[in-house]
Amino acid sequence: MSLFTPEFGLVFWMLVVFLILFGILAKYAWPAIVRMMDERADFIDKGVEYTREAKRDREKAQEEAKALLAEAHRQQLEVLQQTERLKREMIADARKAAENEAKQVREAANLSIEQSKREAELQLRKQVASLSLQIAEKVMRKDLATDKTQMEMIGRLLNELENKE
Amino acid sequence: MKNGVKYIWMTFVLWVWALNVGATGASVVGNELQQIEDGLVVRVDSVMQQEEQEVKAFDPKATIFEHLGDEYGWTIVGNVTIPLPVIVRDNEGGWHLFSSSRLTGGKTYDGFHVAHEGDHEGKIVGVDTFGNEYRPYDFSITKNAFSVMISALITMLIVFSLVRFYRNKKYKAPRRGMGGLEMIVEMLYKEVIVSVLGKESRRYAPYLLTLFFFIFVSNMMGLVAVFPGGANVMGNMSITLVLALCTFVVINVSGTKEYWKEIFWPDVPLGLKCPVPLLPVIEIFGVFTKPVALMIRLFANMLGGHLIVLVLISLIFLFSVMGQVVLGITTVFSVSFAVFMNLIHVLIGFIQAYVFMLLSTIFIGLARVKKEG
Numbered sequence: 059m060s061l062f063t064p065e066f067g068l069v070f071w072m073l074v075v076f077l078i079l080f081g082i083l084a085k086y087a088w089p090a091i092v093r094m095m096d097e098r099a100d101f102i103d104k105g106v107e108y109t110r111e112a113k114r115d116r117e118k119a120q121e122e123a124k125a126l127l128a129e130a131h132r133q134q135l136e137v138l139q140q141t142e143r144l145k146r147e148m149i150a151d152a153r154k155a156a157e158n159e160a161k162q163v164r165e166a167a168n169l170s171i172e173q174s175k176r177e178a179e180l181q182l183r184k185q186v187a188s189l190s191l192q193i194a195e196k197v198m199r200k201d202l203a204t205d206k207t208q209m210e211m212i213g214r215l216l217n218e219l220e221n222k223e
Numbered sequence: 224m225k226n227g228v229k230y231i232w233m234t235f236v237l238w239v240w241a242l243n244v245g246a247t248g249a250s251v252v253g254n255e256l257q258q259i260e261d262g263l264v265v266r267v268d269s270v271m272q273q274e275e276q277e278v279k280a281f282d283p284k285a286t287i288f289e290h291l292g293d294e295y296g297w298t299i300v301g302n303v304t305i306p307l308p309v310i311v312r313d314n315e316g317g318w319h320l321f322s323s324s325r326l327t328g329g330k331t332y333d334g335f336h337v338a339h340e341g342d343h344e345g346k347i348v349g350v351d352t353f354g355n356e357y358r359p360y361d362f363s364i365t366k367n368a369f370s371v372m373i374s375a376l377i378t379m380l381i382v383f384s385l386v387r388f389y390r391n392k393k394y395k396a397p398r399r400g401m402g403g404l405e406m407i408v409e410m411l412y413k414e415v416i417v418s419v420l421g422k423e424s425r426r427y428a429p430y431l432l433t434l435f436f437f438i439f440v441s442n443m444m445g446l447v448a449v450f451p452g453g454a455n456v457m458g459n460m461s462i463t464l465v466l467a468l469c470t471f472v473v474i475n476v477s478g479t480k481e482y483w484k485e486i487f488w489p490d491v492p493l494g495l496k497c498p499v500p501l502l503p504v505i506e507i508f509g510v511f512t513k514p515v516a517l518m519i520r521l522f523a524n525m526l527g528g529h530l531i532v533l534v535l536i537s538l539i540f541l542f543s544v545m546g547q548v549v550l551g552i553t554t555v556f557s558v559s560f561a562v563f564m565n566l567i568h569v570l571i572g573f574i575q576a577y578v579f580m581l582l583s584t585i586f587i588g589l590a591r592v593k594k595e596g
Contacts, residue, residue: 067310067361068293068461071368076465079375079437084429087382092412092428094389095405101394 187212283537290533291455291526292345293365295323295337299450307369311335312360313349323363335359370454371462374441382436411435415581419588427587430473434466435580442525442572446565457575458526460518467518470583475510478590485592486510513586517579524575528568535561 190212296304306324313319313334325332326347329339338348338356347363348356364372381404388401397405416424416431441462444452456462486506488496495502535557542553 062460064461064464065293065361065365067363068365068367068459069465070362071364072371072462072465073468075368075371075375076437076469079378080430080433080469082379083382083433083436087379087386088429088432089425090386091382091389091408092425094393095409095412098394 183216187216190216281537281540281543283534283541287530287533287537291458291529293367293459294345295326295347295363295365297366297369297450297454305450307366308364309335309347310362310364311347311349312362314351314357314359366454367456367459367462370444370452370456371441373451374437374444374456377444378433378436378440381440408432411577411580415584419584420591423591427473427477427584430469431580431584431587434470434583435576438466438521438576438579439573442576443569445525445529446568446572455526455529457521458529460522463518463522466521466579467514470517470586471511471514473583474513474586474590477587479592481592482590513582517582521575521579524571528564528571531564532561532568535564 187209191209194212295309296306298304304324304327306322309319309321309323309326311319319333319335321332326335326337329336335347335349338344338346341356343356343358346358347361349359351357385397385401385404385408388397396402411432412424412428416428420427438457441456445454445456445458447453486509487503489502489506491502538557539550539554543550
């Protein structure tokens with residue numbers, strides 16, 4: 059029975075056909091298929107990895123944005139506070155400066171008042187002295203010459219008078 | 224995965240359809256239809272009549288082995304035969320090429336005819352100068368050889384369709400039939416070849432994948448009852464012998480130093496290998512039994528499937544002499560069982576191709592042993 063005893067011709071043709079089939083597929087088909095399958099698997103892996111990374115990045119960016127926003131808020135608050143403080147300081151400074159100025163002006167005024175008062179006194183004294191001299195002259199006419207000693211005596215008398223006041 | 228299962232089912236349905244077409248084709252041949260109500264009986268009866276015209280008594284053994292065996296032309300139905308080329312070399316060294324149709328009906332052409340009895344029954348024989356029959360070198364493209372070529376072409380078609388798909392739509396997931404095909408390739412490559420051979424898988428994958436697809440396609444073609452299929456290819460020792468031989472060559476060519484050392488000088492107590500090389504002899508024996516086991520397993524499984532279907536169909540003819548009622552019952556019984564067996568055979572065809580390839584992979588893996596550590 060030819061089923062169990064290998065037939066030479068059939069073995070020959072089978073071998074030829076199988077080797078040709080193997081040769082063609084091994085050269086043109088399987089390496090391409092295996093490579094493509096691997097490539098696509100890599101591609102999918104990379105895609106998944108990329109997506110995961112993108113997701114992570116996005117989360118990170120979101121967190122960063124949140125942090126940035128919080129920071130901005132904080133800074134804003136700080137700036138506001140600073141401004142407030144500055145304003146208060148400025149007002150205080152201004153007030154102080156104004157007070158100083160006022161004080162200075164007052165002092166200067168006082169000084170000038172004092173001076174003019176003194177000048178006026180001096181003048182008054184001179185006038186009083188000369189008036190008194192004239193009066194004394196008129197009164198004594200003769201005795202009382204316009205001596206130096208007489209003038210001094212009158213000045214002393216006036217000082218006494220003044221001190222009495 | 225779900226898609227894959229769907230397409231496996233679709234394939235099943237397709238094969239069943241093909242089988243039915245084959246059966247219907249057989250029934251159409253009967254030209255004298257009797258008016259009997261049971262359609263199946265009509266079918267069988269008409270075939271019976273034709274059969275009776277050719278041979279008086281039904282001989283199941285001869286019929287079965289005629290169907291399982293090889294032939295020079297490809298008989299499709301009845302007398303319709305596709306002639307195939309006969310290529311023979313006579314004992315004087317001359318080559319003869321002619322159509323197998325010149326030998327039908329016991330005709331003699333160029334001094335060659337098909338022997339009807341004797342050692343070379345069913346084979347082409349020549350007659351030498353002394354009047355004795357001799358067997359020439361027969362390179363005829365017989366039914367099986369032709370079927371092998373068709374299977375190879377279909378395998379190529381299938382595989383290149385996948386290549387074309389990849390080339391055109393590089394990063395797209397394949398759908399429909401392509402998805403099922405890729406699922407099979409991926410399963411074989413990732414889960415068998417890579418897991419067994421590891422880094423060397425790219426080197427051996429082409430051989431192993433070709434092996435699987437060729438066996439699988441041949442098995443499936445064997446199940447189609449009509450012309451391009453129906454030949455008992457993988458149930459023929461010559462075919463499985465070649466496949467086993469190829470695996471044998473691949474295994475032993477890729478054998479490492481460690482592999483040969485384990486055969487001729489295994490790590491066993493000295494007494495087992497020195498004066499009498501007991502284990503080396505067993506190991507050397509094992510080198511040959513591995514591919515032989517592959518050869519017999521595939522051959523027997525595929526032959527068995529064909530045989531069971533043929534026996535079931537033959538039952539119809541054997542019981543036909545016992546009257547119409549028995550014939551009817553047997554027909555229903557046999558045909559339903561034959562369809563069932565064919566469905567199982569689709570599964571077996573896949574499993575055997577897978578097993579052949581899996582064991583080849585494992586044997587290659589064993590031959591690629593490296594020194595441990």
